[in-house]
């Protein structure tokens with residue numbers, strides 16, 4: 404695991420970036436809930452304007468930077484093993500920022516065809532509006548990725564585990580194609596987070612996480628974090644300010660608090676999801692189950708190499724019989740919540756009738772209670 408601190412991951416999740424508050428001595432990082440920062444003299448404010456953008460520029464205005472947000476960014480850069488990071492208003496802000504960094508009007512990007520639905524809308528609608536051409540490609544087939552490269556191609560955009568089909572892409576294979584063709588390699592790591600996968604180890608140039616999910620972990624904040632080189636993050640910071648995509652200090656603080664328990668939660672998510680996947684696989688009313696920890700096929704070696712610490716909490720499955728069984732099953736759940744989103748300590752499930760599946764974000768409750776709820780709901784279904 405890549406580490407640019409003296410501590411191990413579990414310690415970094417708690418301590419990296421954190422320090423005694425210099426203003427008050429507060430032990431826990433305070434929420435600096437302020438829009439602007441004031442100065443003793445008019446000359447100091449003028450100096451701040453002149454030095455704006457330099458790393459040693461004092462805090463000026465929260466859209467540009469804030470001490471609570473700084474701590475989150477320092478921690479995330481250490482956890483992802485990158486030089487720098489930028490916290491933003493949502494995961495979607497980081498998707499947009501990653502493309503803004505790599506492509507301009509007249510360029511072309513290659514995107515996984517199995518992708519989160521709002522990211523799909525961004526690539527389908529917003530990129531062409533900015534003059535950026537997009538090809539959606541099955542990234543499970545590396546030959547198709549190579550064939551899609553054009554003279555104006557600038558980037559490959561992949562999800563580590565695709566939402567909601569749960570396909571696992573070969574990061575080493577994609578990086579080789581990116582390097583051979585001088586393309587930026589962008590990885591959306593939302594489904595795993597940095598404890599289970601550091602895409603920098605596989606050569607990613609830009610890594611993004613919807614912090615709304617596993618990083619925050621408690622379903623109480625919306626945010627995103629983009630990680631990469633110092634140079635790319637300074638460029639992204641300037642763009643973020645112009646587009647006004649900054650995170651609020653309170654959301655940054657909630658995400659910071661969530662990250663301190665990220666390793667504990669990811670171990671529990673992975674353990675519970677593995678148990679549920681195994682139970683569903685053996686259930687006679689279940690048609691199929693997709694979970695990276697119980698691979699069907701030739702992907703076992705790839706998955707062991709990419710996710711040695713566990714495969715996280717996301718799985719999907721289908722129920723035998725008529726399509727209406729998806730809603731019948733969902734309505735029979737007693738404990739598990741019917742909700743979109745993922746990475747929460749609560750187990751959440753959503754029927755995706757358009758994909759013919761139920762997507763489950765397995766939470767951190769007791770494994771026995773999760774399995775019991777799925778079993779009793781399945782019992783109510785006739786196939």
Ligand SMILES: Cc1ncc(COP(=O)(O)O)c(C=O)c1O
Nearest residue numbers: 493494495519566593613615626
């Ligand atoms: C894989 C993936 N990427 C990005 C996002 C966008 O994140 P946010 O909802 O924080 O904008 C999501 C949201 O579900 C997601 O699942």
